[in-house]
Amino acid sequence: MSGESGIGQRLSGLAVALGLVLFLGGFVWGAVVYRPYTVPTSSMTPTIGAGDRVLAQRVDGGDIRRGDVVVFRDENWVANADVVKRVVAVGGDTVSCCTDGKLTVNGKRIDEPYLPEGSPAETRRIPAVTVPEGRLFLLGDERQGSLDSTAHLTDAAGGTVARSAVSARVDAVVWPVKGMLGRPTGFETLGPLSRPGPLGTIELMIVAGAVLVLGGGAYGPVAKRLGRSRPRPEPVGVR
Template sequence: MSGTQRTDEGRGRLGSTLSGIAVALGCVLFLGGFVWGAVLYQPYTVPTGSMAPTIGSGDRVLAQRIDGDEVRRGDVVVFKQKTWGDLPMVKRVVGVGGDRIACCEEGKLTVNGKEVAEPYLPQDKFTGTSSIPETTVPKGRLFLLGDERSGSLDSTVHLDDGQNGSVPRDAVKGRVDAVAWPMERFGMLERPEGFAGMPGGISEPGPLRLMVIAVVVGMVLVLGGGAYGPIAKRTGRRRGSGRTRETASAG
């Protein structure tokens, strides 16, 4: 066996080993990302346009399973409340226990006397509901509004329920991190900076980006590692044919 052949065989064995490692690692990342996501996230379909333009009617969203105590102002949450119909609903948290809420004179929201910037509201039309007096959110509860406030059945509609339109924290089933479908709306939800300076601040995004990266990298490794074998064989055949022609020419 010539030195060139031994070198080619050594390279082939190394390539096969690295290819196997890549495929194995890719499978771990790919499947691990999906399992991680299934444990931490729950998909929901939003039935109405009350959260437009942030989330449209029929959009499929991914909500991180969290405890109600983790909810912060500005979060878009999925919740169920019997007095609201006992069906999963999606609204934005604008006040927590102890906050004084006033909304929405000329579309303006104030929390504890301070106007809150809300860039997520529709910009092409008037977004205010009928003006409501300052309302205090009871302890352990949340005040919720839709981003499309001219047609959202939210806390402003339930003010006479004895709890100032609020819902208990334990009614929260998840915090929406991203729109998954349709593809043209795919992306992470922005955390509103208008609430950042308030006590408790705003929540940090969940690990969804890391999960997507793990799945994509895993898929690339599996495909790349799996493609190595056929490519290496084709390259080996070409080299072998080349050496045969060279030998024949020399003879």
């Protein structure tokens, strides 16, 4: 029995050690890769509501694709504040609205399931705009209440934002818990979409680590309780 107990204790210790590595490693990885933001306005409703807490992956502006929800800073838009909008066109694209009630990019009508239910894209008229290379055209999902590229069409940059202004790409809404953002499949015909960040893997590491730590830590008390509950063998008498 003592041999079995020793093996169990060693496995328990190994489980706790591995669990701590996974648990802490997940948090460290998440802190390095992601930044939390609170979105102050309802311009991205229903994808992101006013006051929602999001996690955004730190990315280079050159990695941004159509359909991404990004965090950027442009002094011509809002001074000293981050802005969250959706990229609908990139350098070289021609964007306009609307054709049969849909946003048009490079002559293709874009399905936008993330818009508020019953709200057509044509609530915001956009003349044909050709996006300069190295820049992005951005809209809010709530088109009626969003101060986005359409509000800056008369600026020198024609409402576009430099890729270098982007600091992060939103992966998930964590409070209230809405989970990972849906993939913007309406843009697939125009080119590759961004790949999801490692948030799912990080969550798995943290959960698996917690389970191993709790399971390994519980081994000792459970083993002692089971040991006490076993009937002791009766001593053998001498005849």
